[in-house]
Amino acid sequence: MNGVIAGITYRALLGRRRVWLLVLLPAVLLALAVLLRVIGADGERATVELLRTFAIGVMLPLLGVIAGTGVIAPEIDDGTIVHLLSKPISRPVIAQTKFLVAASVVAAFATVPTFAAAYLLIGLEAGVASGFALAALVGGVAYAAVFMLLGVVTRHAVTIGIIYAVIWEGVVGNFVPGARRYSVQQWAQTVADQVSSSAFLTTDIGIGFAVSALVVVSVGAVLWAGRRLRSFSLTGDE
Amino acid sequence: MNIELAQVSRWYGNVVAVNDVTMTIGPGVTGLLGPNGAGKSTLLHMMAGFLAPSGGTVTLDGTRIWRNHEVYRSIGLVPEREAVYGFLTGWQFVLSSARLHRLPDPEDAARKALALVEMEDAADRRIETYSKGMRQRMKVAAALVHEPRVLLLDEPFNGMDPRQRMHMMDLIRAMGTAGKTILFSSHILEEVERVAQHIEVLVAGRHAASGDFREIRRRMTDRPHLFRVRSSDDRRLAAALIADASSGAVSLTEAGLEVRAVDFRRFTWLLPRVARDAGVRVWQVSPADEDLESVFSYLINRSG
Numbered sequence: 001m002n003g004v005i006a007g008i009t010y011r012a013l014l015g016r017r018r019v020w021l022l023v024l025l026p027a028v029l030l031a032l033a034v035l036l037r038v039i040g041a042d043g044e045r046a047t048v049e050l051l052r053t054f055a056i057g058v059m060l061p062l063l064g065v066i067a068g069t070g071v072i073a074p075e076i077d078d079g080t081i082v083h084l085l086s087k088p089i090s091r092p093v094i095a096q097t098k099f100l101v102a103a104s105v106v107a108a109f110a111t112v113p114t115f116a117a118a119y120l121l122i123g124l125e126a127g128v129a130s131g132f133a134l135a136a137l138v139g140g141v142a143y144a145a146v147f148m149l150l151g152v153v154t155r156h157a158v159t160i161g162i163i164y165a166v167i168w169e170g171v172v173g174n175f176v177p178g179a180r181r182y183s184v185q186q187w188a189q190t191v192a193d194q195v196s197s198s199a200f201l202t203t204d205i206g207i208g209f210a211v212s213a214l215v216v217v218s219v220g221a222v223l224w225a226g227r228r229l230r231s232f233s234l235t236g237d238e
Numbered sequence: 239m240n241i242e243l244a245q246v247s248r249w250y251g252n253v254v255a256v257n258d259v260t261m262t263i264g265p266g267v268t269g270l271l272g273p274n275g276a277g278k279s280t281l282l283h284m285m286a287g288f289l290a291p292s293g294g295t296v297t298l299d300g301t302r303i304w305r306n307h308e309v310y311r312s313i314g315l316v317p318e319r320e321a322v323y324g325f326l327t328g329w330q331f332v333l334s335s336a337r338l339h340r341l342p343d344p345e346d347a348a349r350k351a352l353a354l355v356e357m358e359d360a361a362d363r364r365i366e367t368y369s370k371g372m373r374q375r376m377k378v379a380a381a382l383v384h385e386p387r388v389l390l391l392d393e394p395f396n397g398m399d400p401r402q403r404m405h406m407m408d409l410i411r412a413m414g415t416a417g418k419t420i421l422f423s424s425h426i427l428e429e430v431e432r433v434a435q436h437i438e439v440l441v442a443g444r445h446a447a448s449g450d451f452r453e454i455r456r457r458m459t460d461r462p463h464l465f466r467v468r469s470s471d472d473r474r475l476a477a478a479l480i481a482d483a484s485s486g487a488v489s490l491t492e493a494g495l496e497v498r499a500v501d502f503r504r505f506t507w508l509l510p511r512v513a514r515d516a517g518v519r520v521w522q523v524s525p526a527d528e529d530l531e532s533v534f535s536y537l538i539n540r541s542g
Contacts, residue, residue: 004337008323015325078321083331083380086286086315087338088307230305234279234288234317235250 002097005084009101013070021066022105025059026113033117044128047121048200051132055114056185056192060106060139061165067105068147069157071098072225076232077155085232092226095152099222102148106140131196139188142214145221146184152225181205187214239299239312239387239419240264241285246294248280255280257443258294263421267414269434269451270423277443278423279318279392285421286315286390298388311339314381318392320373324366328357328376331365335380351379356405370397375406389413391422395429407433462486463502464526467509468494470519478516484508496526 014022032050036042075081084094114136118129151157172179180186190203190210241263248256256277263285272278283289284296287303287310296303303309323331332351336344352358355375365373374397381389394410395403410433414420424430430437430451437454439447447454469475472495476488479497484504489496499505513520 002338004334008326008334011325012323079317079319080321080323082288082315082317082319083322083335084338085288085307086310086313086381087335088310088340089338090307231290232288233290234283234286 001100002089002093005089005094005097006101008084009071009098010105012074013067013101013105018066018070022063022109025062026109029055029059029113029117030120033120037121042121044122044125044198045200047118047128048198050121051114051118051128051192052189052201055110055117055132056135056139056188057170059113060110060136060185060188061143061169062162063106063110064140064143064147065158065161065165067102067109068144069151069161071102071151072148073151073155073157076151079234081232082234085229091229091232092223095148095222095226095229099145099148099225102144103141106144107137110136110140126198127196128192128198128201131192131194131198131201134195135188135192138191138214139184142184142187142218142221145218145225149221149225149228152228177204181209181213184214184217186210241303241388241419241421242295242297242300243281243285244295244297246281246284246291246296248277248284248289248292255443256284256291256440259440259443259445260294261438261445261448263419263438264436265414265417265419266436267410267420267422267434268436268438269430270421270438270440271427271430272423272425272440272446274425276425276440278425278440280443281440282390282392282421282423286313288315311384312387314384314386314389316374316377316381316389316391316394318396320370320377320397322365322373322377325364327362327364328352328368328372328379329361331376332361332379332383336383339384341384347383347385348379351383354382354409355379371399371402374398375402378406378409386418388419389421391420393424394422395424395426403429460502463499463505465497465499465505466494466522466524466526467497467520468522469513470521471516474516475513475518475520478512478518479509482508482512494522 032054036046036050085091111133115129115133118132122128147157147161150161154160169183169185186203186205187210190205190207193201193203194207243259243261246256246259247254259281270278270282280289284291285303287306290304298309298312301309326334329348329352333344333348336347341347352361355378357372357375357379360368360372365376368376374394378394394406398406410420410422414435434451437449437451438445439454447457467475472490476490476495479485480488484499484501486498486500509523510520
């Protein structure tokens with residue numbers, strides 16, 4: 001962790017337009033919660049469905065894409081990363097710092113609104129609010145790591161990230177049973193299920209597998225990103 | 239400190255960008271000269287640790303540069319691309335550089351670096367409000383903040399106005415005199431001439447010439463020159479010119495005469511006299527190969 005790099009990265013990520021992208025999705029989640037409340041559909045089942053499909057299924061991966069790629073991909077694109085890389089700082093430390101910034105941003109923008117939306121609908125009933133908040137936290141951390149890695153290895157990180165979030169996580173992960181074992185949001189839901197006693201939330205992955213998978217993916221992605229940064233090349237315009 | 243390149247090559251797929259280059263960059267100012275696309279940036283990126291050589295070694299006083307972040311204690315790099323963090327002020331940018339180097343007194347180091355490039359007045363403005371030349375100077379300040387013994391600059395004068403250019407040239411010269419190892423790339427002969435004591439010429443990825451500026455300049459003027467001459471009687475003039483040893487070859491074309499002068503000075507002295515004696519009126523004399531590319535290609539053919 002390097003404070004100077006973290007400071008610059010926070011400013012780049014939260015400065016100006018990008019912060020509105022980060023605010024937009026949590027705002028939609030809270031608006032949907034308010035709407036459900038207003039029309040009186042604020043039971044435990046509706047709450048779980050909202051959090052499962054929108055908070056964890058849509059908001060979390062997209063926040064992951066925005067923050068995870070946002071901490072590094074634009075700098076690689078325009079060459080400003082050279083300012084950080086041409087310093088006597090080990091590249092894995094730079095990758096870890098970028099990851100911590102992305103993870104903290106996803107955690108803040110996902111965890112709090114998720115908890116708030118659940119609380120607004122059913123209070124603390126059946127541990128749904130805390131379960132999904134924890135799921136958003138661990139899932140957000142994993143997404144931050146994966147999408148930061150994507151930002152390091154490819155120039156099309158945002159496109160690939162969104163396709164991954166929509167196709168794999170959204171469609172395949174939800175409907176193809178075998179693929180569920182390899183989906184961040186399914187692991188996150190397993191964590192939520194572990195905390196919450198709600199009968200409307202069921203998952204078919206073991207908690208041991210889900211937690212190990214989250215840890216392996218997060219740590220592995222950060223280490224790999226550090227390795228790739230060590231070999232970062234400027235190819236020039238020639 | 240010395241940067242040593244030993245039989246360095248770099249290729250991208252089937253394309254060879256740098257081909258078997260061996261050179262040593264020592265203290266003082268060295269200009270890396272070559273036309274666009276000659277592989278200057280590729281070579282400079284390898285010296286800066288931002289590209290792996292496909293073959294050969296690039297070292298700084300014997301230490302490998304690639305994948306070694308410790309070299310940045312001694313190396314300052316000014317990349318060609320002008321992008322910098324636009325949301326930072328100049329002061330914040332240079333200070334961040336000092337902090338990333340973990341200097342004992344980063345504020346003091348940043349102040350000195352800003353003074354060196356004469357950017358104190360604009361230091362509190364955001365970099366996005368700067369002109370291209372100002373950004374360039376801020377990048378130089380950030381690269382100099384830890385007083386590196388080696389400074390690498392990729393096309394440093396691009397986008398600067400004449401006054402800024404002059405100032406940057408003075409700064410580079412002064413640092414070279416102070417014993418720093420400075421290498422800058424340029425495709426403009428005049429820039430290199432005014433700043434560098436030593437020149438390395440790169441053409442089509444190959445190391446074409448190396449040495450003192452005057453030596454290279456002499457070789458550039460002593461090379462065979464190609465002239466296109468139009469006159470009232472091309473055939474008669476051709477006969478008169480070929481009789482003298484200063485003309486290597488003369489050919490008659492639709493557009494006039496093409497004369498290859500092997501002795502530049504004698505030829506320019508001779509032409510008007512020969513024409514007068516032969517009673518031929520000369521209408522036009524123009525160099526047919528005066529562009530830098532042809533100078534470079536001559537140098538590479540000669541050394542290769």
